[in-house]
Amino acid sequence: MDALKIFVGGHWRHGGGEVMQSTFPADGSLNATLHAASLEDLNDAIEYADSAWREPSWRNMLPHQRAKILHKVADDIEGRLDDLARMQSSDNGKPLAEARGLVMSAAATARYFAAACELLEGELPTPRQPDLLTLSRYEAIGVVAAITPWNSPIASEMQKVAPAIAAGNAVILKPAEATPLMALELARVFERAGLPAGLLSVLPGKGSVIGDALARHPKVRKISFTGGTTTGRHLAHVAAEKLIPTSLELGGKSPTIVLEDADIEQAARGICYGIFSSAGQACIAGSRLFIHEQVYAPLMARLLELTRGLRVGHPFSRDTHVGPLISEAHRQRVLEYVELAKQEGGRVLCGGEIPADPALAAGSFLQPTILEGLKNSDRACQEEIFGPVLVAMTFRDEEALIRDANDSVYGLAAGIWTRDTGRALRLSERLEVGTVWINTYKVFSISTPFGGFKESGLGREKGIQGLKAWMQQKSIYLATGNSVNHWCD
Numbered sequence: 001m002d003a004l005k006i007f008v009g010g011h012w013r014h015g016g017g018e019v020m021q022s023t024f025p026a027d028g029s030l031n032a033t034l035h036a037a038s039l040e041d042l043n044d045a046i047e048y049a050d051s052a053w054r055e056p057s058w059r060n061m062l063p064h065q066r067a068k069i070l071h072k073v074a075d076d077i078e079g080r081l082d083d084l085a086r087m088q089s090s091d092n093g094k095p096l097a098e099a100r101g102l103v104m105s106a107a108a109t110a111r112y113f114a115a116a117c118e119l120l121e122g123e124l125p126t127p128r129q130p131d132l133l134t135l136s137r138y139e140a141i142g143v144v145a146a147i148t149p150w151n152s153p154i155a156s157e158m159q160k161v162a163p164a165i166a167a168g169n170a171v172i173l174k175p176a177e178a179t180p181l182m183a184l185e186l187a188r189v190f191e192r193a194g195l196p197a198g199l200l201s202v203l204p205g206k207g208s209v210i211g212d213a214l215a216r217h218p219k220v221r222k223i224s225f226t227g228g229t230t231t232g233r234h235l236a237h238v239a240a241e242k243l244i245p246t247s248l249e250l251g252g253k254s255p256t257i258v259l260e261d262a263d264i265e266q267a268a269r270g271i272c273y274g275i276f277s278s279a280g281q282a283c284i285a286g287s288r289l290f291i292h293e294q295v296y297a298p299l300m301a302r303l304l305e306l307t308r309g310l311r312v313g314h315p316f317s318r319d320t321h322v323g324p325l326i327s328e329a330h331r332q333r334v335l336e337y338v339e340l341a342k343q344e345g346g347r348v349l350c351g352g353e354i355p356a357d358p359a360l361a362a363g364s365f366l367q368p369t370i371l372e373g374l375k376n377s378d379r380a381c382q383e384e385i386f387g388p389v390l391v392a393m394t395f396r397d398e399e400a401l402i403r404d405a406n407d408s409v410y411g412l413a414a415g416i417w418t419r420d421t422g423r424a425l426r427l428s429e430r431l432e433v434g435t436v437w438i439n440t441y442k443v444f445s446i447s448t449p450f451g452g453f454k455e456s457g458l459g460r461e462k463g464i465q466g467l468k469a470w471m472q473q474k475s476i477y478l479a480t481g482n483s484v485n486h487w488c489d
Contacts, residue, residue, distance in 0.1 A: 004034035004180075006204060007187035008041050009048025010197025016040050017205055022181050025093030025324040026314050027362040032181060037203035037210050042172075042217070045201035049143045049170035050219050052198025059140070059168065063118045066166055070114035072193035073162075077107040084154065084185065089315045091181040092150055093324040093363070096316055098278060105444070106158035106186075112446040116467045117166035131481030138471040140168030141245070144222040145214045147207070147235075148183070150176035150326055151281045157183050159461050160224050161190075161200065167470035170199045172220070174211050176227075178326055180204035207231060215239070222246065222470070226283075229384075229410075229455050236458070247459030247469055249283065249451060251384040252412030255405040256286035256441065257427070259418035260294040266439060267417035268302040271390075274415060274441035276310060276368045279322050280334075280388035283456075284413040286441055288381055289392045290401055296394050300372075303392075304350055307368050312355050314363075324363040325387060331364040334387030338369060341380035341391070346371040351388070376404040384410070398427075406432045411453030415441045434460075 003019075005012040016038030022031040037045075052058060077084060085099035094102070122137035146160035153175060164171045175183035180202075187202045203210050211231075215223050215238045223246045225235050232248040239246035256274060258267050274286035291299050315323035325331045331354075338352045351369030368388040374381055381391050395401040405414065413435040416424045421438070428436040434452040437443065444450070449460040459469055 004032050004184060006034065006037050006041065007184060007191075007200070007202040008037075008045045009052070009201050010191070010199075013041075015204070017209075020177065020180065020204060022091055022179065024090050025326055025364050026316075028328075031090050034180065034204060036205035039209075039213055042203055042210060042213055045172055045203060046143055046217055046219050048198035049172060049201060052196060053140060053142055053168065053170035055196070058196055058199065061168075063120070066168070067114035067118050069190075069193045069195050070110045070117075070162060070166060073189050074107040074110040074114070076189045076192060077103060077110070084182075086316070087181055087185060088154055089323075091153065091179045092326055093315050094152075094278060095320045095323045096318070099315075102152055102155045105446075106154045109155070109158045109446050110162045113162040113166040113467060116163070116464055120464070120467060125475075131479060131483055133478040133480055135476040135478065137474050137476070138167075138468060139474055141470060141472050142169060142221040143172065143219050144169045144470065145172050145174065145220045145224065147174045147211050147214070147223070147225040147227065148176060149227045150179040151278065151283075153179045153182040154186070156226050157186055159466075160226075161186065163461075163467045164224075164470045165190075165195065165199065167467055169222075169470055171201070172214055173200065173202045174207070174214055175202065175204055177204065177206055212238075216242075218242075220244070224461075225249070232457065233455075245459075245469075247451070247461065248457040249461065250412075250455060250457040251410055252283045252285070252452065252456050253288060253382065253384055253408050253410045254284055254286050254413040254415070254433070255288045255290055255408075255431070256415040257401065257405065257417065258289070258291045258295060258299055259416070259420070259423070260292040261419045262295060262299075262417040263419065263439075264295065264298050264302055268299060268306055270415065270417065270439070270441045271303060272306045272310070275390045276307065276322055276388050277442065279325055279366070280368075281326065281386055282442070283384075284435070284442060285386075286413075286415050287385065287390060288376070288405075288408075289390055290395050290405060291392060293394045293396050300349075300392060304370060307350055307370055310368050312357075312365055312367060313360065322365075322368055322388060324360075324365045326364070328364045330387070331366050334366060334385055334389060337380055337383070337385045337387070338371070338389060341371050341374060341378070341389075344374055344378040344380060346374040346378070346380060346391070349392075376407055382408060402427070402430050406430075409455040412456035413437070413452075
């Protein structure tokens with residue numbers, strides 16, 4: 001198998017770093033090999049980027065012309081839906097149905113920011129001084145770094161690249177080491193769409209090497225990272241030392257709340273999807289379940305019935321609900337958390353085991369798991385497991401519920417299930433999270449800002465705010481009269 005090339009400033013070439021592999025989590029087979037980017041590749045990419053974004057032909061390109069490139073990107077992605085979904089599934093094991101959704105999300109993201117860049121306007125603040133006009137406009141930042149995770153590559157990558165390009169920047173994209181395929185394919189898509197050379201580079205490699213060097217490079221003016229909180233904290237320190245903006249979308253331990261008047265069927269199905277889709281490998285997974293004691297028994301009975309009926313299987317099968325975890329090492333880490341939960345007094349109600357089906361033996365599969373008997377202070381309730389593991393707890397008092405729901409270093413998302421919309425809105429105001437879903441879960445809109453509180457991150461992606469996050473604001477003062485400053489008299 002020929003090694004894949006990386007994309008450096010509009011040029012395809014073999015990376016100068018160590019050999020990397022993309023493997024299929026369903027059976028461990030090899031998808032592709034490639035050489036990681038080297039520090040020389042990184043420096044070249046940044047020099048190309050710094051030159052490309054300063055080109056007058058790019059800096060002065062009208063918004064509708066940038067939008068045209070993004071619309072071509074969207075057309076390309078939509079036209080190759082099945083091929084791209086299969087590539088996404090091969091790279092990280094997502095079931096094809098989920099992968100198709102992510103591909104279509106990426107296309108929609110490109111279209112949204114194509115429209116947003118055409119609609120973005122400056123401002124005309126009204127000064128309180130005569131004979132003075134003030135203008136405020138948004139301009140590109142320059143060379144920016146986008147560092148993405150392995151759990152939803154095409155969607156995460158487009159959420160950074162599309163607005164950054166729409167804003168007029170040059171982007172250095174560093175995909176997760178485990179999943180380089182989609183990022184490299186997106187480079188081909190942007191190349192075919194006519195993006196000028198140098199404005200996008202894709203540099204696969206270790207985060208500790210390429211990611212760190214990218215963040216520290218003096219010509220990189222913004223860092224956008226989605227991934228673990230430990231790495232995010234490190235990158236925040238780097239950004240602080242350089243005095244550059246950063247956006248961080250980090251971990252989560254999201255609470256899901258079922259009030260006593262909830263629709264049991266609606267809640268059970270939504271909870272099941274919120275934690276077990278993507279095999280629980282989602283920062284917003286609803287992994288802590290708080291159920292009012294009056295409905296605990298019927299809700300848990302239905303939730304267990306649904307969970308036991310989930311089909312764990314090959315991601316290419318149409319019947320599969322839950323595919324493999326990203327790797328055997330990650331599955332082992334998740335299993336260690338299940339054992340820890342048992343030691344803390346937890347009881348496994350279902351799952352917690354490797355499937356017995358011999359057809360799945362070569363992959364990193366794990367049965368969806370539900371635990372009870374734990375306290376919110378236990379480690380299994382406080383630490384991000386990032387797998388198909390749900391911890392169920394009861395509550396009686398609303399004040400205690402809010403205290404426990406907020407008792408986490410994380411604050412990414414939460415879910416509320418109730419027929420009382422007013423009560424749900426009041427609760428949502430008290431939850432220390434960036435997103436609250438009411439009677440639904442894990443649904444998104446590209447026009448709605450997304451991000452976390454506390455150690456779940458800084459800044460927001462999506463929406464007009466997500467476009468402005470890739471820009472810097474400049475104010476201009478224009479004297480309209482002929483008055484003379486007499487300070488020198």
